[in-house]
Structures are given as C-alpha cells and as structure tokens.
Amino acid sequence: MEIKTTAVAGTLESSDIQIMISKGSNGIEIDLESEVKKAYGDQIEKVITETLKKYGLENAKVKATDKGALDCVIKARTLAVAQRATETQDKPDLEVL
Incomplete structure (x- = not known):
C-alpha cells in the first residue's frame, strides 16, 4: 500500500x-513526543x-504527540491516519486492530 x-x-x-x-x-521513521x-x-513506537x-505500509514518516494514550487508542489512531493517508477510509480493515 502507498501513502x-x-x-x-487524533x-x-x-x-x-x-x-x-x-x-x-x-x-517507518517515528518522531515521538x-x-x-x-x-x-x-512500546508506543512498537x-x-x-x-x-x-x-501494508512499509515506508512512512510519522510524527506522534502522545498525551498518555493506551495501546488500543494508539492502534485506532494509527489505523485512522493510515486509511486517510492511503485514501482508503471507505474500506476499513479492522482486522489490523
């Protein structure tokens, strides 16, 4: 998949x-605050x-600003941003979660 x-x-x-x-x-390059x-x-980066x-994303620049999110929130936000970036929000792949 491509961005x-x-x-x-979030x-x-x-x-x-x-x-x-x-x-x-x-x-996948992550800049975490x-x-x-x-x-x-x-754990957040993982x-x-x-x-x-x-x-299905292997290459991405990620800027994450955490305010104490639990893993389930991090997964949901990551899935949402991936769908928006790949323009596939009309085809959610909830198995990723």
Whole structure:
C-alpha cells in the first residue's frame, strides 16, 4: 500500500495521541513526543510500527504527540491516519486492530 497524502488523526487532549503521517523512503521513521517517552516510548513506537506494517505500509514518516494514550487508542489512531493517508477510509480493515 502507498501513502498518497499527508494525514492526521487524533487530538492533543489527555489520554489521546495525535499522529501525522507522510511519505517516507527509509522504512517507518517515528518522531515521538511524549512526557512518558522514557518509560513507554519503545512500546508506543512498537504499536505504531506493527499497526502500519499490518496495514501494508512499509515506508512512512510519522510524527506522534502522545498525551498518555493506551495501546488500543494508539492502534485506532494509527489505523485512522493510515486509511486517510492511503485514501482508503471507505474500506476499513479492522482486522489490523
């Protein structure tokens, strides 16, 4: 699957995560901002990477701003942004979750 446009999903509210995705060429590159990055940064990046790969995206630049989101929220936001970026929001692939 290929990214067609830059997309954003999520908010900057407490217990949420905002994810922006755009075309990339060197695998999945994640720029993560989080107050809990030291404790949970690796897990957040793992959830984003695994969700994108399950969706069929191998190359992407990701900017994520975490405000304490749980894994299920991170997965949902990642799926939403992937669908928007690939312009496939009318064909949800919920098996990714």
